[in-house]
Amino acid sequence: MTVLGIETSTKTCAVALVHDGDLVAEYRHKQARIHAEILAGLVDKLMVTSGVNWSELQGIGVSSGPGSYTGLRIGMSLAKGLAFAHSLPIAGIPTTSAIARSLIGLYDRFTVVLPSRKGEIYVAAYKSEADELRTIENAQALLLTDFSSWAGGVAYVAGPGVSALQAAHIDGIKVIPEQFWQIGALNVAAIAAEKFAEGKADDLDSLEPNYVKPFYTTAKI
Template sequence: MVLAIETSTVICAAALVENGRVLSEHSLNEPHVHSEKLLSLIDNVLISRDTHRTPVDAIAISIGPGSFTGLRIGLSVAKGLCYAWNIPIVPVPTLHALAWNCIIYNIGYNADYVLPMLDAKRDELYAAMYLKREHDLEEVSPVRAISQGECLGLVQHNHRTIIIGDAVEKFQMFAQQQSPGRTDIIAPPPEQRYCTAASVGILGERMLREGNTAKLASLEPAYYKEFVTTLRVVDCTTTTLGE
């Protein structure tokens, strides 16, 4: 049984997965609550199952890209639990798990490709491209931070591509401006566009069987971009009375 954690976007979620089935899942779609609510969500999914009788075998964590703060919070909690329970950690690529929504929930069943995307700010997207098979995905373009123009270049004409993620609306507007009237780019309803803990858990369970675990001490979030801060310059010049 795998405990899955998703904190890469505005979604804060936890799920229990066993043999490809979602046993329990709790999630919140609220900004800036990850540090406050994540542990209670994990408690809820554990309480819903008798984990004392059937202990958790590993933790699958959405490792990035995504919100820098959200990724750090999720990984810190996952590491703490892995150390406490002496179990392995499975770092699940966030965009791969996001693309897996299409397989798990049968989203865009007639699409040829899946293009998961997250907003990377500064007119960029985190994106990857997957060839959609009946029960699997094949990566054809790796995860990277790219411009919207580069992302549009990944979409082949006359091949239906489903776009999924929190950058969908942003990309749709850009695509319509650049290629008006295209019908080969499709998007699911807003409620189906976010990565879920269930997807992280199902993919994480598969990775665990393949031996794809990580060293706890050295594991870091996969940011794919350098952290950039904006400094506000304040005029600290003092003026003496009478000058």
């Protein structure tokens, strides 16, 4: 199965092709506010250099959020347009889950953190069990000052929002080195391929980014 992945939820704009679980090719460009200018070109470059025809694809995965409102809209719009044009199934993949997939088998319990507006972050908690990833807490918006009480103790953290926790001098965090996780389209495509293999896909007309409306909780992980 060959699947195209599109990631635009952060400053990194990325596209990737995965075939039967293996990476065929991936292109990334890390620069804010230029996703609209470069995304379509990156997809074209990916398809040409990989030698894969649109007729050979079995689906498209796209980051669904949370993340940059503008970035998510750009990625979702292009992905839906391509899925419609080429009659392909589509799957929206949570940004936090795509990052978390890199940590399967490396850490038992951990939290993925994404930047939000000033003083806030997006968080989602996961547990790695054998070769599987289980969601403990779905993505939600949280005040930086509430993170420690929400986590309920020492928390292993990963993701581009970790720097906000460090800058705010939040206690009880253990930072997972960036070399162990990535922001890119590889995991978006890989998770989408797993969904398609199970016969699951999102409805093209109703699929929208998950911006995650802010709410605050003291739930323990």
